[in-house]
Amino acid sequence: MTDVLWRPDPARLREAALTRFAAAAGRAGATYDELWRWSVDDLEGFWALAAEFLGIRWHAEPSAVLGSRAMPGAQWFPDGRLSFAEHVLTGRDPDAVAVRFRSEAAGDGAWTWADLRRETARVRRGLVAHGVGAGDRVAAYLPNVPQVLAAFLATASLGAVWSAAAPEFGMDAVVSRFAQISPTVLLAVDGYRYKGRAVDRTQEGEEIARRTGARPVRFGLLDGTGWEAGFGEGPGELEFAALPFDHPLWVLYSSGTTGPPKAIVHGHGGVLLELLKTAVLQLDLRAEDRFAWYTTTGWVMWNIQLAPLLAGASVVLFDGQPGGDALWDLAADTGVTVFGASAAWLDAQRRDGARPCEGRDLSALRAIGSTGSPLPAECFDWVYTEFPADTWLVSISGGTDVVTPFLGLAPTVPVYRGELGPPALGVDLQAWSPDGRPLTGEVGEMVVASPMPSMPLGLWGDADGERLRAGYFERFPGVWAHGDWLELTAHGTGIITGRSDATINRGGVRIGTGEIYQALAAVPEVVDAVAVDVPRPGTHGAIVLFVVLDGLPLDEALTARIRAAIRRGCSPRHVPDDVLAVADLPRTSSGKKLEVPVKRLLMGADPDSVVNRGSLANPGAIDAVLAAARTLTLSP
Missing domain, CATH: 3.40.50.980 (Rossmann fold)
Structure with a gap:
């Protein structure tokens, strides 16, 4: 049975913007799931009310809410002008x-x-x-x-x-x-x-x-x-x-780990509406809130931290070395109420035995956020050991691609151990089987079946839209496929088990790499890991597991325990063929593991063609992986 770690405070719930929004929609007393279903079944009605409720200032009124539902190319609030x-x-x-x-x-x-x-x-x-x-x-x-x-x-x-x-x-x-x-x-x-x-x-x-x-x-x-x-x-x-709703606001970039990064163009109105929705309805930010999310200007979370400012709340910026207690000291010194960081940073704090509340006043803190990669279940335990029980742990998944969460933020929904919150309002998020059937309680391809206002206007220089379609709409024509494996639970939450392009398939049994990493939690000596499925001549391929160890050598006994943990936690089919120790694993600046690029490197690709070292948090880790992999016999 899944553990419930947090439940919303009834008093705050009564005053929440989401509660007032539901009443304005004629749905007072509706559950979050009922409100979400209305928001995706009636996109025009939801977004029209959202624009009014959130106080959008029009310099010219739009002629419609959704002029075209085509994906890609949906036309939101045509003729509307704003800033x-x-x-x-x-x-x-x-x-x-x-x-x-x-x-x-x-x-x-x-x-x-x-x-x-x-x-x-x-x-x-x-x-x-x-x-x-x-x-x-x-x-x-x-x-x-x-x-x-x-x-x-x-x-x-x-x-x-x-x-x-x-x-x-x-x-x-x-x-x-x-x-x-x-x-x-x-x-x-x-x-x-x-x-x-x-x-x-x-x-x-x-x-x-x-x-x-x-x-x-x-x-x-x-x-x-x-x-x-x-x-x-x-x-x-x-x-x-006064600009059209779809006037370009900014260009963001994909991680750039495989070839030139995609230059993703977002529009003024779509980003404005989505960030306001996120701040006010999903995160329940108020003017007295102080929002801090550890980020650099090169990560999409820098852009998303504009959401609190749109809601009239204040932001707390940090520029420097985030190690040790630096960010907890910042939160205490500035009275932060909502604090966020990458899942990798939070898990490193857990592994380092951090005690954030020891010797500092974090009583103002009401929510802790995580994104960038799935947050391990053990990190949920750490948060609810180190922080008061009424702390809202917000594990979200979104992306540079849409500048907003797909799922994870709902102030009226309990927090379940190891799970993200439910889909965001107005986001028709589903898990699909390979033939396009919606799934519940099973892992499927994460898709968005209806348009969102903040979907890209296009990719810079992609005049005919070919790269945009290839990146998001080829898997299921007319439907956004994000490239993650997602399970939507019966109680309305979500579990992301890894990238679908990094799936490991043995004998028809598919698992996400996240399931392997979860199984490795039973081996405390393993600090970090990357698993890839690499072709080998004449076989179905080899599962190669790179591990970073806590100061110990990788001997036969530890290798056996690693394999046994994966056998128990996943299946005998998914036990790695090779386990290799490295000093570090390559990550983007936001903490994401480079599973697909590592796989391509092991298949013999030129490192300069698949990895943009300058965009990595630790460029030298690529060489560590290549050096360890030289002991393997892999297909060219």
């Missing part, structure tokens, strides 16, 4: 704090809403002086500091298109992103600090500008000069261009 930046900056108490921050380079500080608005106007004036207008691209090579929020809002206010990369990315990885969109300007930091050491990025910024054809604008973080060198001093006027 994303206006929704963030309008109607705020100018003296209330909007942003708190801690930076190794800039120290601690806070900005009021008046500060954020003033800095946005200043950057906007500078962008206009550099010739930036609607449709032009503004590329940012900047760390997670408040000036970046202002730069994005200034860009959005003009109708220009934002695109960002973290300065810790390698230069080639940044160029492979920005060169696709031909930016007008590049906002480039002079450097940043990490573990107390200054990391100069002046030459990298100049070279990125040269290779992308952008005009460089310097942001002096290390020397404290800010925008003065690029934009000069003095205030600016803040205006908001």
Whole structure:
């Protein structure tokens, strides 16, 4: 029987925005599942009410809610005009704090809403002086500091298109992103600090500008000069261009681990509506909330942290080394109410024996969030051991592709051990069999069967839409297939068991790699693992398991225990043929394991063709994997 670890507080539930929304929909007292079913059965009715309830400000009223339901190519709120930046900056108490921050380079500080608005106007004036207008691209090579929020809002206010990369990315990885969109300007930091050491990025910024054809604008973080060198001093006027619902807002990028990263284009209105829904209805954020999610500017969670600002809540930014107790200290010092990080970071805290509440006041914290990869069940146990029982653990799954959660956030639904929350409102999320039948209680392909407002407008440079269709709509024509294995439970939650393109199939029995990792929880010496299914001549293939160990050698006895744990937890068919120890495993900057690229490497592919090292959190781990794999005999 699945353990219930948390139930919503009845008092907060009565006051929740979701409760008021249900009443406005004429569905007072409905269960979350009933509300969700209405939201996907009547997309037009749901999103029309959501736009009204969430306070969308129209400069021109739309002629319909959904002009076309085609996927790809759904047409949302045709003829409607609005401004994303206006929704963030309008109607705020100018003296209330909007942003708190801690930076190794800039120290601690806070900005009021008046500060954020003033800095946005200043950057906007500078962008206009550099010739930036609607449709032009503004590329940012900047760390997670408040000036970046202002730069994005200034860009959005003009109708220009934002695109960002973290300065810790390698230069080639940044160029492979920005060169696709031909930016007008590049906002480039002079450097940043990490573990107390200054990391100069002046030459990298100049070279990125040269290779992308952008005009460089310097942001002096290390020397404290800010925008003065690029934009000069003095205030600016803040205006908001009234833009079509589907006007491009930003370009985000796939992880870039296999070939050039996809340049994903999202629209002003779709992102605005989805982020407001997430913040207000799904997360129940209020003006008094303080939201912190550990991220860099190169991960989609930087973009999603705009959701609290849209809801009038404040955000807490961190720029520096997140190890040890640094983030818990930040949460305590700033009174964070909602804290989030990658599942990999949270699980590392568990494995390191972290005691977040010991010696610090985290009483304001009401929710802990996790995303980037499935959160192990043992991490659920750790959270509810270390934090009060009324802490809401929010394990979500979404993606750069849609800038919003597919599932995981529902303030009215209990938390079950090892499971994500239910599908988000308006997201027609299903698990399908190979022949397209919806499944419950069984693992299937994770699909979205109806359009979402924040689905990509397209991929930059993909004029005929071929790459977009190939990426998401080939598996089931006209239906979004995300590439994950999903089980929807009888009680309405979800379990993601791994990438469907990393599935291991033996004798017709398919399992996701997540099930292997879950079984390995019984072997405490295994700190991390990646399992891949690699072809071998004349056989059905070999399961190769790479493991990172807790300071112990991989001897025969430990190998036997690893295999036995997988035999018990999965099946005899899925016991690995080879177990190899490595010092580290390659991950993206958001903590995702590189299962498919590792598989391709083991099949003999050129590393430079399948792995963009500059986009990885630990580029040297690729060499560790290749060195260990040289002992294997694999197909070319």
